[in-house]
Amino acid sequence: MSLQLTKPKALAYSLPALIAILPFLGACLYIFRFSISGEQSRIDGFSIQPYVDLMTPFFGRSVWLTLRLAFIATVLAMLMAVPLAFLLISLRSAFARRTLTIVILLPLILNLLVQAYGWILLLGPSGVLNSTLRSFGIIERPIFLLFNETGVLLGLVQTSLPLAVFPIVSAVRGISREHLEAASSLGASHWRIFFDVTVPLLRPGLFGAASIVFAFNASAFAIPLLLGGRRVQMMGIAIRDMISPLFNWSGAAAAGMILIFVTMFVMLFAAWLTRLASEKVERQNAR
């Protein structure tokens, strides 16, 4: 008897999950339908007007801002997550490992609102940082770290960090000590081992982590709203503004579809780029 689930059995057990996903797919279809509606507030007729109306410099800036902030936040989060993952694995004591795991996981457990207000208390105009600096006479006017792009970036990096760390941890665990020792015995220094063996073996894990973080950041809503104020119009905010004060449902739906496709396009492009890069390395090494 095979211990593995056969395909029909696996399918049967997956049914609840598939059913749970259905409403989401339904919603996507509904939004798509709304985005080509002839009316702004209800689904009626067909028109590409909602998309045409979005072709404005204002919306273009929003798309560009979203991609730019999500990209920078992803790079920063990955740069922080890789050493953190190695640290987590190097810890021998179970207590230290558990403590660090909980600290890293905390942003996933805490409500986003609480985290955002934490940043405001710390870095806001009358927050801990500004009042301390002012009391020492170092500054006269508060430094504005929040309610601008810096604030949004801080928030995005902090909230998405755990999403980056854990896939990298499992990728690092997958590298056997003997692979690293083999490279060492063949004459590779620590840095050579890192670039010749560790990074290539980590690449799929790193790419997976970066994809999750990028998608999470591109679709962020609470963080840009609370830490960016109205000035940082990421797409999530732009979509909400179309719904709430403007009641432009079809426009919001069209903007949502664009967000989905732009994110997917960037991720596919990145996947293609990574493959191209690794193939180029292969070719160079083969020569």
Add this chain to the structure above:
Amino acid sequence: MTSDTHLHINNVSKRFDTVDALRDIDLKIERGSFVCLLGPSGCGKTTLLRIIAGFEAASKGSLILDGNDISNQPPHKRGFGMVFQSLALFPHMSVARNIGYGLKLRGIKGAAQRDRVEELLEVIQLPHIADRPVSALSGGQRQRVAIARALAIQPPLFLLDEPLSALDAQLRDNMQIELRQLQQKFGVTTVLVTHDQHEAMMLADELVVLKDGAIRQSAPPTQIYNDPADSFVADFLGAANLIDVGAIKGGAVDLFGTPVQSATPHQDGDNILAAVRAEHVGLTPVLSNGKTCVGEISFMRDLGAATEFVVAIQGKDLRVRRSSAEAQGLDIGSKVALTFDPAQVSLFKAV
């Protein structure tokens, strides 16, 4: 014969927290020789190999290679080729790139590298697999590629950590012969770790038997086989009967009726263990039950060339191996007398 020490393991000890993994290991390895570190799991053999490779630092003692102390040299500066238990071939590189990796690090590139890789693939008799990914290779092919990768850099020392343990018996036998031939072809000083006494006997010029972090005996295989230093070595090298023969009197013991003179001095009254190999026990059928030293065959199995017996005698079970011709007429339950050649019996003080 003049001795030419290549590596001197100078009084090396290793302590992990509270455990002594190695105690005062002192070993001189001859240039070009094939040394097997043999012992049960947990005896410290792998730790010793990892200290030689530089992956572990000795707590005490030093490593002297050609007269130079290399104890503090990192592994990548030592440049010893190593074959790992998992083989550790790089999965993201082709066969050629795996073998060429050490060459690349030494600045050997382009045509020079390609020629050397091709030469090595010829040596391991796999000339057409250069561009294959490692994942497409069979177990034996991976084995050979791992060996080629380690030998490509022309290492001063060639280290192997139970490299054949993952192969099936047939392939392992063939690989042992190939490995030995390769080692002689390259003339490289080799240290191999194994728990398989047969493998160690097949490969080694010098066999080092370890137990509990200490060397129990270090000698050529035949010497260890014929003249084990203690009862552990005799037992571990397999197929030996260890018989408690009681106290020694006048330098001799009584082994089921055969007096055996001790070669090494033992005090009268010392309790003695006698070790004798299954193939060194003689078997003669007896009809009457008159003598006291008569045993009864409790098990026999024809193995083709030889027949293996278990003989119950005076409450002990002895393993006996004779040629199948001698087994004629014998059966389970047959009464037999056992004969011993005193020269082939080793006596140890029981501990």
